[in-house]
Amino acid sequence: MNMLSRRAALKAGILIAGQLMIVPKGLYAAVNASASGKEGKSVVVIGAGMAGLAASRRLSRKGYDVIVVEGRDRPGGRVWTDHSLGTPVDLGAAWIHGDSSQNPLMKMVHQYGLSTQATDWEETWLFDIGYGEIEDDTYEEIQRKAESILEGIYDRQQDAGNRRSMADALVPIFKNLSGDPIVKRGIRWWLASQIETEYASDFGDLSFKHWDMDEQYSGDDVVVHGGYSQIIDRMADGLNIKYGHVVNKISQSADGVMIVTDQGVIQCDRAVVTLPLGVLKQGRVKFEPGLTDEKITSIGRLGMGTMNKIALRFAKPFWPEDAYRFGLFNSSTENLIEYFPMTPYSGEPVIVGLTRGRHARSLETVKKEDVVQQALTDLKFMFGSSVPNSAVESVVTSWYSDEFSRGAYSHVAPGASFTDYRTLAKPFGERIFFAGEATHATYPGTVHGAYLSGERAANEIAGLQSANMGADEAKEDSR
Numbered sequence: 001m002n003m004l005s006r007r008a009a010l011k012a013g014i015l016i017a018g019q020l021m022i023v024p025k026g027l028y029a030a031v032n033a034s035a036s037g038k039e040g041k042s043v044v045v046i047g048a049g050m051a052g053l054a055a056s057r058r059l060s061r062k063g064y065d066v067i068v069v070e071g072r073d074r075p076g077g078r079v080w081t082d083h084s085l086g087t088p089v090d091l092g093a094a095w096i097h098g099d100s101s102q103n104p105l106m107k108m109v110h111q112y113g114l115s116t117q118a119t120d121w122e123e124t125w126l127f128d129i130g131y132g133e134i135e136d137d138t139y140e141e142i143q144r145k146a147e148s149i150l151e152g153i154y155d156r157q158q159d160a161g162n163r164r165s166m167a168d169a170l171v172p173i174f175k176n177l178s179g180d181p182i183v184k185r186g187i188r189w190w191l192a193s194q195i196e197t198e199y200a201s202d203f204g205d206l207s208f209k210h211w212d213m214d215e216q217y218s219g220d221d222v223v224v225h226g227g228y229s230q231i232i233d234r235m236a237d238g239l240n241i242k243y244g245h246v247v248n249k250i251s252q253s254a255d256g257v258m259i260v261t262d263q264g265v266i267q268c269d270r271a272v273v274t275l276p277l278g279v280l281k282q283g284r285v286k287f288e289p290g291l292t293d294e295k296i297t298s299i300g301r302l303g304m305g306t307m308n309k310i311a312l313r314f315a316k317p318f319w320p321e322d323a324y325r326f327g328l329f330n331s332s333t334e335n336l337i338e339y340f341p342m343t344p345y346s347g348e349p350v351i352v353g354l355t356r357g358r359h360a361r362s363l364e365t366v367k368k369e370d371v372v373q374q375a376l377t378d379l380k381f382m383f384g385s386s387v388p389n390s391a392v393e394s395v396v397t398s399w400y401s402d403e404f405s406r407g408a409y410s411h412v413a414p415g416a417s418f419t420d421y422r423t424l425a426k427p428f429g430e431r432i433f434f435a436g437e438a439t440h441a442t443y444p445g446t447v448h449g450a451y452l453s454g455e456r457a458a459n460e461i462a463g464l465q466s467a468n469m470g471a472d473e474a475k476e477d478s479r
């Protein structure tokens with residue numbers, strides 16, 4: 001595999017005025033000749049997130065010559081443990097969903113000697129804007145009623161039209177809610193938490209027919225002590241990763257694949273594309289020839305949700321230290337933030353607020369101090385005057401504006417289906433393979449889905465190679 005600097009590419013006539021020109025065949029072959037010497041075995045993996053790392057490790061183990069090209073200056077993509085608050089805080093994915101031994105991430109947790117802690121969802125403290133702390137029997141009533149609404153949803157999903165959204169199903173139900181205003185606000189909070197926060201989207205953006213049809217591993221939702229990035233760092237160890245290389249174009253021909261980055265051009269036999277759905281939707285990375293209509297349609301149809309996190313460090317906890325989550329019922333769930341104190345995991349006086357969908361995106365257009373104030377106002381409703389007027393330190397994410405993610409994770413939008421994930425996963429020609437959470441139809445939107453998709457793409461390449469070798473051997477035999 002060979003990496004050409006922009007200058008060398010220009011000299012070689014490949015780049016003219018920043019444009020990739022049609023590469024003369026002879027020259028193309030010359031570039032290829034300086035490759036690793038492993039005939040047909042050079043692979044560029046685009047993206048050093050979980051999918052890219054999983055693919056690269058598997059391909060390297062199978063003897064491929066792999067370069068990972070990553071736009072950021074760190075591995076992990078949407079897995080990102082930040083240390084700026086003086087303690088590890090996961091600003092991307094935080095949970096391993098399902099800590100059973102089937103979950104491949106748990107195998108790595110054990111292999112790397114890491115420890116995890118289950119989130120005790122029962123230890124959720126709830127408050128109402130007008131009433132204060134919610135008593136157990138009120139919460140039980142809320143939960144019972146909200147669960148029966150969900151049962152009704154599940155019953156009607158199979159026969160539902162493909163274009164209907166969760167809002168179509170829920171808005172009439174919300175309008176007809178009667179009785180105690182606290183219970184009504186609680187039901188709406190409960191459903192927004194279960195449906196909207198979970199899928200990083202608004203009711204209107206989620207398919208009614210396909211909502212919650214993805215599968216889950218059994219076991220608890222667990223947090224990695226010390227941060228999720230520890231898994232990433234160990235996976236990245238030993239791989240050839242080119243950080244700060246932004247891919248602009250991926251060109252495929254009968255002879256190979258050319259990856260055009262802002263740092264130069266790389267030529268290889270095959271490529272694994274793990275660009276997030278949000279980045280693919282934007283269309284900034286060009287494919288040559290262009291992607292199939294089928295793929296373009298699926299990219300357009302699937303939804304990309306946004307989740308943002310507001311991490312606040314305080315001088316000391318003002319909350320019950322064994323609580324795992326706080327929620328505030330309000331007249332509207334529009335600006336709902338769910339709060340996760342870090343005290344049960346690390347003992348540190350840090351709270352992380354989770355926002356989703358439209359609200360999460362809107363916060364990216366607001367000054368950081370104002371976002372922090374929104375969170376502090378909520379916390380004051382819950383914990384009164386013990387809440388200070390400012391946080392000692394804070395971090396607020398912008399996953400939607402982030403040019404390397406353009407959102408948090410995918411979901412099935414109205415009009416889409418799980419088939420769209422399978423379409424995204426299909427190889428493009430013989431040389432370009434796709435991985436990433438939005439290519440896994442069973443576990444989309446998750447870190448373990450991303451991991452499995454990377455392994456699948458690596459297996460596809462290896463399978464093709466051995467099929468080709470088999471065909472070549474058969475040709476030899478028939479001579």
Ligand SMILES: Cc1cc2nc3c(=O)[nH]c(=O)nc-3n(C[C@H](O)[C@H](O)[C@H](O)COP(=O)(O)OP(=O)(O)OC[C@H]3O[C@@H](n4cnc5c(N)ncnc54)[C@H](O)[C@@H]3O)c2cc1C
Nearest residue numbers: 047049050051071077078093094095247404436437447450
């Ligand atoms: C706030 C938040 C909370 C989440 N919570 C959870 C959770 O608790 N549990 C869970 O399982 N999942 C969670 N997720 C989802 C999970 O993080 C993702 O599904 C998973 O990490 C995706 O991995 P990936 O490899 O498919 O994509 P990514 O991690 O996005 O990797 C793609 C890589 O490609 C790089 N890239 C993009 N464009 C270019 C370019 N032009 N050139 C070069 N490189 C480029 C990116 O920088 C990135 O490193 C969360 C996500 C977010 C954002």
